[in-house]
Amino acid sequence: MMKNACLAVLILTCACAESADRIADFENVPAADELTPSEQALLPDGAESEHDAELAAALAAIVPQDDAALFDTDEVEPIVDVDMDALTPYAALLRSGLHPRASDGLRAAGVAAWRITQTIGSDPTSAGTHFRDGYVAGKPYSAATDLSTSGMSTTQVANLLERLAKLGFVCWYRQTGRDGWNGVTHMHIVYANAAMKASLRSQVRSWLAGRNGLVSNTTYQFHKFSAAAKAAVNAKWAMSNHGTSNAGAGISGRVNTAGAPLTIRASASTSSAAVGSVADGAYVSITCQQRGPAVTGTYGTTKLWDKVNGGFVSDAYVATGSDGQVAPTCP
Numbered sequence: 394m395m396k397n398a399c400l401a402v403l404i405l406t407c408a409c410a411e412s413a414d415r416i417a418d419f420e421n422v423p424a425a426d427e428l429t430p431s432e433q434a435l436l437p438d439g440a441e442s443e444h445d446a447e448l449a450a451a452l453a454a455i456v457p458q459d460d461a462a463l464f465d466t467d468e469v470e471p472i473v474d475v476d477m478d479a480l481t482p483y484a485a486l487l488r489s490g491l492h493p494r495a496s497d498g499l500r501a502a503g504v505a506a507w508r509i510t511q512t513i514g515s516d517p518t519s520a521g522t523h524f525r526d527g528y529v530a531g532k533p534y535s536a537a538t539d540l541s542t543s544g545m546s547t548t549q550v551a552n553l554l555e556r557l558a559k560l561g562f563v564c565w566y567r568q569t570g571r572d573g574w575n576g577v578t579h580m581h582i583v584y585a586n587a588a589m590k591a592s593l594r595s596q597v598r599s600w601l602a603g604r605n606g607l608v609s610n611t612t613y614q615f616h617k618f619s620a621a622a623k624a625a626v627n628a629k630w631a632m633s634n635h636g637t638s639n640a641g642a643g644i645s646g647r648v649n650t651a652g653a654p655l656t657i658r659a660s661a662s663t664s665s666a667a668v669g670s671v672a673d674g675a676y677v678s679i680t681c682q683q684r685g686p687a688v689t690g691t692y693g694t695t696k697l698w699d700k701v702n703g704g705f706v707s708d709a710y711v712a713t714g715s716d717g718q719v720a721p722t723c724p
C-alpha cells in the first residue's frame with residue numbers, strides 16, 4: 394500500500410492527528426551509520442583513475458538519442474526482483490555485464506541501452522569499482538554501471554537519480570568539478586540487491602549516509618534523495634544481505650504497524666494459523682500476492698495479501714509504494 398491511501402482514509406475518518414504521526418514515523422528513515430576508516434579507504438578516488446580513460450572513450454563513442462523528455466518526472470513503478478537461484482527466466486539484458494535485476498530496473502526507469510556506457514571494466518589491470526562482481530546464470534556481471542546523461546537538463550538528471558533510487562539503485566551524478574569528482578561527467582549507479590565486492594558495499598553505505606561514494610566521503614550536494622528513495626534502497630540492501638548474496642528475490646516492502654509485530658499467517662486470511670511474525674519497521678521480500686478477506690490497517694482497507702517468509706501478511710500493513718498489486722499473483 395502507499396501512504397496516499399492512508400491520507401484518503403484519514404480525511405474520511407478525521408483521525409488525522411495520530412495517524413499523520415505514524416506516516417511521519419514511517420517516512421523518517423533512520424540515519425545510516427557512517428563508514429569506518431577501513432570501509433572509507435575502499436572508496437574510489439575522485440577520478441576513478443583506473444577506468445576513467447576507458448569510460449571517457451565509451452562516452453565519446455555513443456550516438457546520443459533525443460529521449461531526455463522521458464525524464465521529465467521522477468515517477469516510477471517498483472519492480473519485482475527475479476529469483477537468481479531458481480534461474481527464473483528474465484528479459485534479455487539491456488547490455489552484457491549487467492546484473493539481470495539491474496537490467497530490469499534500468500528498463501523500468503526508462504533508461505535505453507544507448508545510455509549504458511560501462512558495466513564491467515575491460516582493463517585487466519583494473520581491480521577498481523567496475524571489476525566483475527560475480528556470475529549469474531553463467532554470465533559475468535558488475536553491480537556498478539555508468540550511464541551517459543547526454544542531452545539531459547539538471548532537473549531531468551535529478552529525476553533519473555530519484556527514479557533509480559526508488560528502484561533500489563545507489564546513484565550519483567558525477568559532474569566534472571562537482572561533489573569531489575574530477576573525471577568525465579556521467580552517472581555512476583550500483584544495484585543494491587546483488588552480491589558485490591567490498592568497495593561497492595562501501596559505496597552503498599556511503600550513499601545511505603548521504604555521502605558522495607568517493608574516498609573523500611563528503612556530503613552529497615547535487616541531489617537530496619526522498620525518504621521513499623532511501624527506504625527503497627534500504628529494502629533492496631536488506632534483500633541482498635548487505636551486498637553479500639544474490640538469493641533475495643521478490644519485491645521489497647516495509648512493515649508499518651505503528652508498534653506491534655505483524656503476524657504471518659499460513660494462508661491469506663486472519664482466521665488462518667499464525668506461523669510467525671515480523672517486526673514493525675522491518676523490510677520484507679514479497680514473492681507473490683493474492684486476494685483474501687479484507688483487512689483494515691495502517692494503509693487503509695485492502696483484500697490484498699503479501700507472501701513473505703513462509704506465509705502471508707495483509708498488504709494493509711506493508712508499504713510497497715503502490716495501492717495495487719506489485720508482485721506476481723501467487724500460483
Ligand SMILES: [Zn+2]
Nearest residue numbers: 441538539581
Ligand atoms: Zn563508474
